[in-house]
Amino acid sequence: MFRFVNGDWKGSALPGASESKGASARSTRADAVRNRQVLLDAAAEVFVASGVDAPIREIAAKAGVGMGTVYRHFPTRADLVVAVYRHQVEACAEAGPALLAAAGSPFTALHRWVGLFVDFLVTKHGLAHAMRSDSGGFEALHAYFLDRLVPVCEELLDRAADAGQIEPGTQAYELMRGIGNLCAGQGDDPRYDPRRLVDLLLQGLRQPKSA
Incomplete structure (x- = not known):
């Protein structure tokens, strides 16, 4: 309750007012987190469809938000590319165990995970250009990428090898780098289909069936 004493208001807010303000603040933060997730x-x-140089208005339209919302969360294109990069790294890392649990076989899980990895490489290949003035930051992100994803790929390969579905001995880093090189070769050539070549690469890992 408030009272007017000596020319000023004294007292405390009405019961529940502070709780209401706290709930409102939490709701605002939750909305901001949701908006950021939708934007990412x-x-x-x-980025997968049009590359990292796609117009910001296209991203805003896809997310169903205004341009101002995009720039409020990500003031520069580099900020957005880096955030998407981290977002996709985490998505790929989390997808590995989930695919192993849900897929019918370890090789199927590996195949589907590689599809997600190929999508992610579009952002990775555009990252260096977006961060051309921050080589140290790029190197740190690349190290983070390797730390998070190489163990996931290793687990997928080991499970497929243990199941007798691929030849044992394939190194995760070598496979990921090979896939990256295949995807980097596309450029602007519409005749080049990196996904088809990546699929051929994966099929080449398969254990020959006994006669």
């Missing part, structure tokens, strides 16, 4: 998902889809 939309930007990832647009």
Whole structure:
């Protein structure tokens, strides 16, 4: 309750007022987190389809938000590309165990995970250009990428090898680098399909069936 004493208001807020303000603040923060997540998902889809130089308005339209919302979360294109990069690294890292649990076989899980990895490489290959003035930051992100994803790929390969579905001995780093090189070769040539070549690479890992 408030009272007017000596020319000023004294007292405390009405019961429940502070709780209401706290709930409102939490709701605002939750909305901001949701908006950021929606933007990252939309930007990832647009980058896969159109590259990291896609117009910001295309990302805003995909997310169903205004341009101001995009720039409020990500003031520069480099900020957005880096955020999407981290977002996709985490998505790929989390997808490995989930695919192993849900897929019918370890090789199927590996195949599906590689598809996600190929989508991610679109952002990775555009990252160096977006961060051309921050080589140290790029190197740190590359180290983070390796730390998070090489163990996931190793687990997928080991499980497929243990199941007798691929030849044992394939190194995760070598496979990921090979896939990266195949995807980097596309450029602007519409005749080049890196996904088909990546699929051929994976099929080449398969254990020959006994006669």
